[in-house]
Every structure is written in structure tokens, then in C-alpha cells.
Amino acid sequence: MxxxxxxxxxxxxxxxxxxxxxxxxxxxxxxxxxxxxxxxxxxxxxxxxxxxxxxxxxxxxxxxxxxxxxxxxxxxxxxxxxxxxxxxxxxxxxxxxxxxxxxxxxxxxxxxxxxxxxxxxxxxxxxxxxxxxxxxxxxxxxxxxxxxxxxxxxxxxxxxxxxxxxxxxxxxxxxxxxxxxxxxxxxxxxxxxxxxxxxxxxxxxxxxxxxxxxxxxCLANQAMNYLCTGRSPKRLGNAHPNIVPYQDFPSADGDFILAVGNDSQFGKFCEVAGLTALAGDSRFSTNKARVANRDELIPLIRQATVFKTTAEWVQLLEAAGVPCGPINDLAQVFADPQVQAxxxxxxxxxxxxxxxxxxxxxxxxxxxxxxxxxxxxxxxxxxxxxxxxxxxxxxxxxxxxxxxxxx
CATH class of the missing domain: 3.40.50.10540 (Crotonobetainyl-coa:carnitine coa-transferase; domain 1)
Known part of the structure; x- marks a missing residue:
């Protein structure tokens, strides 16, 4: 053709x-x-x-x-x-x-x-x-x-x-x-x-x-965050300025990415992670609250994620419908079955x-x-x-x- x-x-x-x-x-x-x-x-x-x-x-x-x-x-x-x-x-x-x-x-x-x-x-x-x-x-x-x-x-x-x-x-x-x-x-x-x-x-x-x-x-939402508030966004490492938890977390054998996009997904994550009390906590029950209280929430999640390997977290969270994934180097990228497919x-x-x-x-x-x-x-x-x-x-x-x- x-x-x-x-x-x-x-x-x-x-x-x-x-x-x-x-x-x-x-x-x-x-x-x-x-x-x-x-x-x-x-x-x-x-x-x-x-x-x-x-x-x-x-x-x-x-x-x-x-x-x-x-x-x-x-x-x-x-x-x-x-x-x-x-x-x-x-x-x-x-x-x-x-x-x-x-x-x-x-x-x-x-x-x-x-x-x-x-x-x-x-x-x-x-x-x-x-x-x-x-x-x-x-x-x-x-x-x-x-x-x-x-x-x-x-x-x-x-x-x-x-x-x-x-x-x-x-x-x-x-x-x-x-x-x-x-x-x-x-x-x-x-x-x-x-x-x-x-x-x-x-x-x-x-x-x-x-x-x-x-x-x-291409500053996209970060540019709009500034234009709407007059405040320059600060560096957050791998965290997201508008969504929490949406960043890397330690596992038993490395690190993985947790990308919670809404309150329902947060509740599912808490169930899988044995943190059900957090889902009902008014400090964390909504994304707005989690953004305001991220400094309190993130350490609590990090304490829980270190007890399972990255592969275990990915398997459990995918089954629960919670977005997550590994942090691959390029050898792992090109060996990935989806990349190969x-x-x-x-x-x-x-x-x-x-x-x-x-x-x-x-x-x-x-x-x-x-x-x-x-x-x-x-x-x-x-x-x-x-x-x-x-x-x-x-x-x-x-x-x-x-x-x-x-x-």
C-alpha cells in the first residue's frame, strides 16, 4: 500500500x-x-x-x-x-x-x-x-x-x-x-x-x-495552575500537583507507581493494602482532602507498600482495578510482552x-x-x-x- x-x-x-x-x-x-x-x-x-x-x-x-x-x-x-x-x-x-x-x-x-x-x-x-x-x-x-x-x-x-x-x-x-x-x-x-x-x-x-x-x-495543567492562582507550582518529585496518591512508592524489591485517579480507586487501594480506615478518614476520603493532607497520607501508604514486591502489588492492584505499574529500565521495556506484541x-x-x-x-x-x-x-x-x-x-x-x- x-x-x-x-x-x-x-x-x-x-x-x-x-x-x-x-x-x-x-x-x-x-x-x-x-x-x-x-x-x-x-x-x-x-x-x-x-x-x-x-x-x-x-x-x-x-x-x-x-x-x-x-x-x-x-x-x-x-x-x-x-x-x-x-x-x-x-x-x-x-x-x-x-x-x-x-x-x-x-x-x-x-x-x-x-x-x-x-x-x-x-x-x-x-x-x-x-x-x-x-x-x-x-x-x-x-x-x-x-x-x-x-x-x-x-x-x-x-x-x-x-x-x-x-x-x-x-x-x-x-x-x-x-x-x-x-x-x-x-x-x-x-x-x-x-x-x-x-x-x-x-x-x-x-x-x-x-x-x-x-x-x-506543553506545560498544560501546570501552566493553568499558575494562571488561575498566580502561584508558581513547585517541584514535587514524582508526585502529582492535583491528584493524591499519584506517585512512586517503595516495594519489597524496588519501587512501583500508584496512580489513583478518583475516590473509588482510593477505596479499592485501601482494601487491597489493608488500610480501610484511611478510606473513611475525612482527611483522606476525597481527592481534595488528600491533596490538602498529602504530607500526612503519603508516609502511611509508604509504610504499607514495603511489605510486598512490585510484581505482587501490580497483580493485586490490577485485579482490583487500581492503576499501577513497575518502573522499568529500557531492557525491561523492550522485553515487556505488550511492547513486543x-x-x-x-x-x-x-x-x-x-x-x-x-x-x-x-x-x-x-x-x-x-x-x-x-x-x-x-x-x-x-x-x-x-x-x-x-x-x-x-x-x-x-x-x-x-x-x-x-x-
Whole structure:
């Protein structure tokens, strides 16, 4: 079957994570995605190792695992667009594409004639998505933006980490570059919306996506807690600001998560845990009361949970209809029967004769399912094919460009 976006061609000028994540999502949905990279070096993340992908003999290649996380189903084209001939190639490709993705600093591509207005002149139907740290305007627009920095500036780290007064207290970033990932997903949504609108107008448009905007938008209920009260939420570790008990608890062999979402579930938990008196206690009988009295309730629960193993708690609480779960490391994640049943690991043959493991797309479309067509490409793997197929450049013309260092 053809993918849902098999009629769409994307020119991906982005690098590192946010832009490439958007490009990979579009590629997974069937779009033809041409990743433009610098000759000789390519995307910075190709070198962000170890670890590296293995070849047929099990030896490390030069391809970092980081790069592999965001670049499958793409074609790699090397072009030096600081040169006039390279700029010409990019403009000619943009004329034949539906979407351009880029994450250069504001105005960074204008000097090369590759900004939105310049490419719009050669392709009025072009959808041009710019991903930056702070957006196209405002006092910070010229600044570079990085996930870690944005997690701090955008408030996420003020909410993440152990509370003041506890051992290990202090702000903490999320364990993956979550702001980059969310920005890539918002960029994808914007591209899909613009493609849909183009069906009515026949025209493309410019999409301005900023890491800071995305981070603030994704503060969700915590942002609303602040806006409604004027008080900044504090770090609660693994606890929830609005629901109690909703956090990690110690077990006989580790820790587990208890996620009580309503008063009925709290009563069921108390029955299983032998804490029935707590369910009828006016300090704890409603969620509002439990939030107000969490400092009294949590120690009482912790005293009870240490007498059973995590597996025992999960079995008992699931049977009672109380949400709970283990805290897995990644080895346990990929060994989990549900993860395996959903096929969340995909092994793809790579250009080195080995296999590149991938995390499957979470998108499940019944009529146009995601297809895993090719592993993340080696640097410049598709340069000759793309230039011949789309621009009609024969081997002699390409040889001249190669001699000039353009490709």
C-alpha cells in the first residue's frame, strides 16, 4: 500500500533532532524526504557517539546511534549551499517539492537566497517550516536555542526534580530531549494543516515553530495552575500537583507507581493494602482532602507498600482495578510482552550489511500503515540518484559539481 503522504515530497534542510524528527514522521507516513547535508561531515548527530550502528561483522561503523533515531525512510543528498551552484541546486529542488523543513537561525538562509520569500518566488505552493529556538520575532529571535536551555527557560525544570528539603533536591531536566521531540511533532501538525489548507487555496505558506513556544504550551495543567492562582507550582518529585496518591512508592524489591485517579480507586487501594480506615478518614476520603493532607497520607501508604514486591502489588492492584505499574529500565521495556506484541522494535537492514534497530512509529493507520522502507542513510548515499531523477543531471554534470566541491 502507498503511505498516506506518498504524494508529498519534502526537502529537509534541518539537522540535530527537532527538524529531523518532523521529517522522519512525515517519511514514516509515506512522504519522500530528501535530507540535505554538508559534504564530508553531514548532520552533526552522525558523530554523536558512541554508541554506533554495527556492520555485518558486528563492528562499529561511523554512524552514531543518535542519528539513527530521527532519520529513517529518508534519502541523503550532500550539497554545499554556501556556493552559488549549491544554492541553485536547492532552489531547483524546492521548485519540485511540497515542503521545506529548516532549523537555521532566524535569517540564516536569506544570505543564500533560500529563505521563504526567495523559494516562494519559484514555488508558490511551497510549505516552508522554520524551526528555531525562539521564533521569527521578539527580543530573543536571534538567539540559538537548545533543548536543555529551553527546558530551563521554559519552566519545565522548575517542575521536575525532588522537592526542596529532600535529598537530591533541585531542578532536573527530562531524560530525553523532550522539547525537541514535541517541537518536531508540532511542526508535523503544522505541515499537515498547511497541506490541507493548500487543497483549498492552491498556495503554500510559512510556518514559524519555536522551541520556547512549544515548551510553554506543553506545560498544560501546570501552566493553568499558575494562571488561575498566580502561584508558581513547585517541584514535587514524582508526585502529582492535583491528584493524591499519584506517585512512586517503595516495594519489597524496588519501587512501583500508584496512580489513583478518583475516590473509588482510593477505596479499592485501601482494601487491597489493608488500610480501610484511611478510606473513611475525612482527611483522606476525597481527592481534595488528600491533596490538602498529602504530607500526612503519603508516609502511611509508604509504610504499607514495603511489605510486598512490585510484581505482587501490580497483580493485586490490577485485579482490583487500581492503576499501577513497575518502573522499568529500557531492557525491561523492550522485553515487556505488550511492547513486543505491539512490535515497538523494528530491525532494518543497513548499508553496512548489518542491522539497524529502530523504535517503531506509534501511528497505526488501518488503510495506509507506516512502512519501514529504508534504514537511516549513509552520508550522501542518494546524491547521484536524486540529482539525476529530479534535476536530470547526468554523471558528467555531477562529476563537475563534485570536483568543485558542490556535492
Amino acid at each position: 502507498s503511505g498516506a503522504l506518498s504524494h508529498i515530497r519534502v526537502l529537509d534542510l534541518s539537522r540535530v533532532l527537532a527538524g529531523p524528527w518532523a521529517g522522519q514522521t512525515l517519511a514514516d507516513l509515506g512522504a519522500e524526504v530528501i535530507k540535505v547535508e554538508r559534504p564530508g561531515s553531514g548532520d552533526d548527530t552522525r558523530h554523536w557517539g558512541p554508541p554506533y550502528v554495527k556492520d555485518a561483522q558486528g563492528n562499529d561503523t561511523r554512524e552514531a546511534a543518535y542519528f539513527q533515531s530521527a532519520n529513517r525512510n529518508k534519502q541523503s543528498l550532500t550539497v554545499d549551499f554556501t556556493q552559488a551552484e549549491g544554492q541553485r541546486l536547492i532552489r531547483e529542488l524546492a521548485a519540485r517539492c511540497d515542503v521545506v523543513l529548516e532549523n537555521f537561525k532566524v535569517g540564516g538562509l536569506k544570505a543564500y537566497g533560500l529563505d521563504y520569500e526567495s523559494l516562494k518566488a519559484v514555488n508558490p505552493r511551497l510549505i516552508y517550516c522554520s524551526i528555531t529556538g525562539f521564533g521569527q520575532d521578539g527580543p530573543y529571535a536571534k538567539r540559538a536555542g537548545y533543548d536543555f536551555m529551553i527546558q530551563g527557560l521554559g519552566g519545565l525544570m522548575s517542575l521536575t526534580g525532588r522537592p526542596e528539603g529532600e535529598a537530591g533536591a533541585g531542578p532536573m531536566k527530562v531524560g530525553v530531549a523532550l522539547t525537541d521531540i514535541l517541537t518536531g511533532l508540532y511542526a508535523t501538525v503544522g505541515v499537515l494543516a498547511a497541506l490541507n489548507q493548500r487543497e483549498q487555496s492552491g498556495l503554500g505558506q510559512h510556518i514559524d515553530v519555536a522551541l520556547l513556544d512549544v515548551q510553554v504550551a 505491539r512490535g515497538l522494535r523494528v530491525d532494518m537492514p543497513n548499508s553496512y550489511g548489518g542491522v539497524t534497530p529502530q523504535v517503531a512509529s506509534p501511528l497505526r493507520l488501518s488503510a495506509t500503515p507506516v512502512q519501514y522502507r529504508n534504514a537511516p542513510p549513509t552520508l550522501g548515499e542518494h546524491t547521484a540518484e536524486v540529482l539525476q531523477r529530479l534535476l536530470g543531471l547526468d554523471s558528467a554534470a555531477q562529476a563537475q559539481l563534485r570536483e568543485q566541491g558542490v556535492i
